Amino acid sequence: MRAISVKQPWAYLLCAGIKDIENRTWRLPEKMNGERVLIHASGGPLMPIAGHYGHLFDHPQYETLRVKMGLDFFNKELHTSAIIGSVVFTDCVINHPSAWAEKTEVLADESGLPYYGNPIYNWVSSYPILFDKPILNVKGRLSFWNYPNIGCGPDEEGVQTCNCQLAVDERFQVVALGYEYRCRYCGGKWYK
Known part of the structure; x- marks a missing residue:
C-alpha cells in the first residue's frame, strides 16, 4: 500500500x-x-x-x-x-x-x-x-x-481481501461490521 x-x-x-x-x-x-x-x-x-x-x-x-x-x-x-x-x-x-x-x-x-x-x-x-x-x-x-506489509487485493469474486502481513494481534487488526469482518489497516475483507 x-x-x-x-x-x-x-x-x-x-x-x-x-x-x-x-x-x-x-x-x-x-x-x-x-x-x-x-x-x-x-x-x-x-x-x-x-x-x-x-x-x-x-x-x-x-x-x-x-x-x-x-x-x-x-x-x-x-x-x-x-x-x-x-x-x-x-x-x-x-x-x-x-x-x-x-x-x-x-x-x-x-x-x-x-x-x-x-x-x-x-x-x-x-x-x-x-x-x-x-x-x-x-x-x-x-x-x-x-x-509492502499492508495491502489488499481482489479474491476470486473480485472482493477486496486483506493481504496484510503484520505482527499485530487480531483483536487490534480486525473490526466486525455487521456480518462481515474488515481489516483496520487496509480496509479489506477478513475471513475468519
Whole structure:
C-alpha cells in the first residue's frame, strides 16, 4: 500500500480527522486521488515548547482543536517513525477555505492577469483512520512510497481481501461490521 511521511503533530491530526488538508509544494499525483494512503509519522517531530504544540497553530486552528478534542491533544504522546493511520486524498486545490490550508498569494502579470507565483497545493483529506496500534520502527521516504506489509487485493469474486502481513494481534487488526469482518489497516475483507 502507498504511504506518505508527515511530521508530527500534523500526521496525528490528519488521521484523527481534525486536520482536513495536507499542504505540499507539489500537486497530488492524479493516480493517488481517491486512493487510501498510509500516513507515516516521520522520525523528527516538530518540537513542543514547554511540552505544548500551541505555538504551531494559528487562532482558527487552535479553536478547531479545542472544540474537537478539548485540551487533551496537548498531552498526547505522538509516535514517530511509525505508520499511525490512513486517509483518502479526494481533491487537490489552491487556497482551500479550510483553517488548515496554507494560502498562496495571487499575483498579477504585466497585463494584469492573475497567477500563482509559488503555489501551495492543498490536498483534501477524507475518510481518516487512526490505528489503535501504530506500526512502529518504520523508516519513511520522500514523496509517495510503497509499504509492502499492508495491502489488499481482489479474491476470486473480485472482493477486496486483506493481504496484510503484520505482527499485530487480531483483536487490534480486525473490526466486525455487521456480518462481515474488515481489516483496520487496509480496509479489506477478513475471513475468519
